[in-house]
Amino acid sequence: MKALVFKGVKNVKLADVPEPKITSASDAVIKVESAAICGSDMHVFHGRETGIDVGTTMGHEFSGSVIEVGDNISKFKPGDRVISPFTVNCGECFFCKKNLTARCVKSALYGWVEQGIGLQGVHAEYVRVPMADSTLIELPKELSWTEGNLLADIASTGYFGAEMAEIKDSDVCVVIGCGPVGIMAIKAAVYLGAKTIFAIDQFDFRLNLAQKQGAIPVNYSKEQSLERIKKKTSYRGADCVIEAVGSKSSMHTAFELLRPGGILASVGVQAFDKLPFSPQEMYDKNITFKAGRCSSRYYAEKLIPLVQNKTLDLSDVVTHTFSLDDGEEAYRFFDEEKDKCLKVTLTN
Numbered sequence: 626m627k628a629l630v631f632k633g634v635k636n637v638k639l640a641d642v643p644e645p646k647i648t649s650a651s652d653a654v655i656k657v658e659s660a661a662i663c664g665s666d667m668h669v670f671h672g673r674e675t676g677i678d679v680g681t682t683m684g685h686e687f688s689g690s691v692i693e694v695g696d697n698i699s700k701f702k703p704g705d706r707v708i709s710p711f712t713v714n715c716g717e718c719f720f721c722k723k724n725l726t727a728r729c730v731k732s733a734l735y736g737w738v739e740q741g742i743g744l745q746g747v748h749a750e751y752v753r754v755p756m757a758d759s760t761l762i763e764l765p766k767e768l769s770w771t772e773g774n775l776l777a778d779i780a781s782t783g784y785f786g787a788e789m790a791e792i793k794d795s796d797v798c799v800v801i802g803c804g805p806v807g808i809m810a811i812k813a814a815v816y817l818g819a820k821t822i823f824a825i826d827q828f829d830f831r832l833n834l835a836q837k838q839g840a841i842p843v844n845y846s847k848e849q850s851l852e853r854i855k856k857k858t859s860y861r862g863a864d865c866v867i868e869a870v871g872s873k874s875s876m877h878t879a880f881e882l883l884r885p886g887g888i889l890a891s892v893g894v895q896a897f898d899k900l901p902f903s904p905q906e907m908y909d910k911n912i913t914f915k916a917g918r919c920s921s922r923y924y925a926e927k928l929i930p931l932v933q934n935k936t937l938d939l940s941d942v943v944t945h946t947f948s949l950d951d952g953e954e955a956y957r958f959f960d961e962e963k964d965k966c967l968k969v970t971l972t973n
């Protein structure tokens with residue numbers, strides 16, 4: 626089958642790879658109907674995340690149809706429309722029972738094979754899903770394949786950020802980074818009742834979309850975000866900041882913008898090893914710092930009804946669609962942020 630495989634830094638190639646097979650009674654094989662390229666795929670693409678084997682199929686965001694199931698699968702059958710969180714989970718361990726499926730003791734991330742161990746990715750025609758009964762979620766027929774793959778990661782991750790920020794009705798909330806996750810965090814913050822939302826980014830086309838959601842756009846390359854937000858809060862700072870970039874400078878900005886006693890919720894994939902603020906500074910500001918990978922098994926299920934009843938609109942996030950055959954170009958396109966590109970999907 627066709628798949629986009631990692632060949633080295635800035636080198637993703639369309640290749641012919643073996644079709645996945647059922648290897649355990651709890652597996653399912655899914656035909657990928659729609660997949661998406663994620664900002665975190667770019668960490669692999671640029672070699673910021675190391676250790677992945679050359680030849681690994683890329684990607685972790687997808688929706689699809691069940692093709693085949695193992696003997697122990699009772700909830701799904703061939704033909705079912707499904708989505709999968711970007712990590713698989715057992716449904717039985719301590720963490721799964723606490724809805725912290727991202728930290729399942731048997732967790733594995735699609736598109737991550739290291740020294741021969743791990744899961745192949747979803748930028749392919751087919752994918753094997755282990756622990757399919759506890760991992761997969763039925764995709765209702767009213768939801769599109771694209772809405773499905775957005776729920777698998779970015780919609781869930783954005784909502785998770787807003788939930789971690791403990792938004793209350795009167796809150797002044799800041800979202801740093803208006804990529805797909807940041808835009809989803811803004812939508813979630815609106816839904817959860819934030820009174821004022823500032824959206825920070827350097828690209829006007831992203832800020833325009835943030836503004837359409839109800840946020841106040843702040844282009845940090847053109848104006849002082851700190852001054853603007855402090856003025857709005859009688860120089861206290863924001864009640865909460867959702868950090869959706871994952872860089873040292875955005876974490877520093879997040880800390881600076883927060884008021885004493887505020888909450889910093891970070892969902893950006895962090896690719897550096899030291900926080901740009903000290904324990905003493907955290908103590909002196911009484912801040913709460915939360916971070917981590919989204920348990921999208923839990924959040925996707927929670928958000929499906931909100932997408933069904935149109936409370937949560939996922940229609941304006943995907944800006945470009947490529948066929949899997951044109952996947953190499955799609956990676957380059959997304960990487961270079963061409964043509965006001967926000968989110969790229971791949972169809973089979």
Ligand SMILES: [Zn+2]
Pocket residue numbers: 663664665685686711778779
């Ligand atoms: Zn992702």
Ligand SMILES: [Zn+2]
Pocket residue numbers: 714715716717718719720721722728729730731
């Ligand atoms: Zn588990």
